[in-house]
Amino acid sequence: MNHEARTPPTMQQLDRPNESPTEALLPGFGMLNGQSILVTGGSGSFGKRFVETVLRHASPRRVIVFSRDEFKQYEMQQLLGPEWASTLRFFIGDVRDRERLELAMREVDVCVHAAALKHVPAAEYNPMECIHTNVYGAENVVRAALNTGVKRVIALSTDKAANPVNLYGASKLASDKIFIAANNLSGSLGTRFSVVRYGNVVGSRGSVIPLFRRMIVEGAESLPVTDDRMTRFWITLQHGVDFVVSCIAMMQGGEIFVPKIPSMRIADLARAMAPDLPHKLVGIRPGEKLHEVMITEDDSRQTFELPDRFVIEPAFAFWTHEPYQRLGAKPVPDGFRYASDTNGDWLDGARLMRLLAEAP
Numbered sequence: 001m002n003h004e005a006r007t008p009p010t011m012q013q014l015d016r017p018n019e020s021p022t023e024a025l026l027p028g029f030g031m032l033n034g035q036s037i038l039v040t041g042g043s044g045s046f047g048k049r050f051v052e053t054v055l056r057h058a059s060p061r062r063v064i065v066f067s068r069d070e071f072k073q074y075e076m077q078q079l080l081g082p083e084w085a086s087t088l089r090f091f092i093g094d095v096r097d098r099e100r101l102e103l104a105m106r107e108v109d110v111c112v113h114a115a116a117l118k119h120v121p122a123a124e125y126n127p128m129e130c131i132h133t134n135v136y137g138a139e140n141v142v143r144a145a146l147n148t149g150v151k152r153v154i155a156l157s158t159d160k161a162a163n164p165v166n167l168y169g170a171s172k173l174a175s176d177k178i179f180i181a182a183n184n185l186s187g188s189l190g191t192r193f194s195v196v197r198y199g200n201v202v203g204s205r206g207s208v209i210p211l212f213r214r215m216i217v218e219g220a221e222s223l224p225v226t227d228d229r230m231t232r233f234w235i236t237l238q239h240g241v242d243f244v245v246s247c248i249a250m251m252q253g254g255e256i257f258v259p260k261i262p263s264m265r266i267a268d269l270a271r272a273m274a275p276d277l278p279h280k281l282v283g284i285r286p287g288e289k290l291h292e293v294m295i296t297e298d299d300s301r302q303t304f305e306l307p308d309r310f311v312i313e314p315a316f317a318f319w320t321h322e323p324y325q326r327l328g329a330k331p332v333p334d335g336f337r338y339a340s341d342t343n344g345d346w347l348d349g350a351r352l353m354r355l356l357a358e359a360p
């Protein structure tokens with residue numbers, strides 16, 4: 001199947017109830033044909049959907065899942081079945097172990113770095129564990145990719161990394177900086193490193209949606225809402241996967257890619273999921289923001305806009321804006337800020353329900 005000629009879908013297209021998200025693929029899958037791809041954190045929520053999508057919609061030479069827990073890998077193997085056995089490899093390893101990463105990355109063309117510790121309170125309580133995985137792990141991925149000649153590395157980041165207020169966000173910001181600066185080590189013809197930054201994944205493990213779902217099923221009398229004003233950016237797992245694939249295809253090395261995605265108030269989310277349940281205000285917890293931001297005013301001076309995304313360009317002396325100019329990228333206005341409270345695109349209840357139907 002040739003996906004290269006397709007037009008990138010907007011969030012609205014992904015919302016169309018009758019259109020399977022994988023039928024609305026972003027460009028980029030074609031460039032994965034014949035490639036050897038390694039996914040750190042390949043057995044996590046993102047990794048599983050990424051691997052399955054790539055196997056179904058491209059013809060990679062090899063797909064390597066790199067993660068620690070053998071049971072998660074076993075379950076994934078069972079779920080995917082024998083159909084992909086000749087292409088799929090399951091590699092037990094820890095991103096804290098550079099030698100293991102180097103072994104796994106031999107003859108790899110594309111690396112997607114999704115492994116992370118991402119639970120905000122766990123990172124506050126165990127700061128060095130978070131730093132070892134999210135920061136030193138990032139450094140190890142960079143060094144292993146440089147030493148083994150991987151062509152493209154894309155690292156997953158989060159809105160919590162922009163002006164971070166908790167260690168998880170700060171560790172992801174440090175990781176982003178490590179990946180972007182890595183382009184200085186590889187030269188213009190060497191490994192390219194870029195970052196994808198997005199917001200809350202609808203239904204992801206440990207997030208508010210599974211919590212509300214569980215409470216509703218268990219017959220709760222109210223839903224806990226931190227603050228009536230609190231807003232978040234929302235993206236579906238499939239949109240995240242398709243977006244990452246399109247970024248792999250377009251990356252020059254050094255960009256932070258930010259998809260245009262909708263916002264919703266947590267209170268409206270609770271109301272859409274359980275219209276009859278009252279809300280119990282529980283207050284914003286330490287390390288939480290009232291609103292998330294994906295592009296700060298300071299980053300906006302380096303930011304260009306395409307129809308479906310923003311691109312924060314790096315400040316390298318050797319960076320050339322020309323490929324994006326050809327795509328029609330326009331600079332964002334002076335003082336621009338992409339934040340979940342001032343976003344122009346809002347989810348209503350009906351649209352949220354369609355996204356929930358697709359959630360894992």
Ligand SMILES: NC(=O)c1ccc[n+]([C@@H]2O[C@H](COP(=O)([O-])OP(=O)(O)OC[C@H]3O[C@@H](n4cnc5c(N)ncnc54)[C@H](OP(=O)(O)O)[C@@H]3O)[C@@H](O)[C@H]2O)c1
Nearest residue numbers: 041043044045046067068069094095115116156158201204
């Ligand atoms: N979910 C969201 O809402 C969201 C939003 C924005 C950005 N992101 C980013 O997206 C990425 C993927 O998130 P996710 O939702 O897929 O997370 P997830 O479901 O928790 O999966 C994390 C994966 O990383 C692996 N992992 C953890 N520590 C590791 C280590 N030291 N070495 C190797 N593998 C390790 C885990 O497997 P093992 O435990 O078996 O090692 C698992 O496969 C993360 O970088 C996250 O920061 C997520």
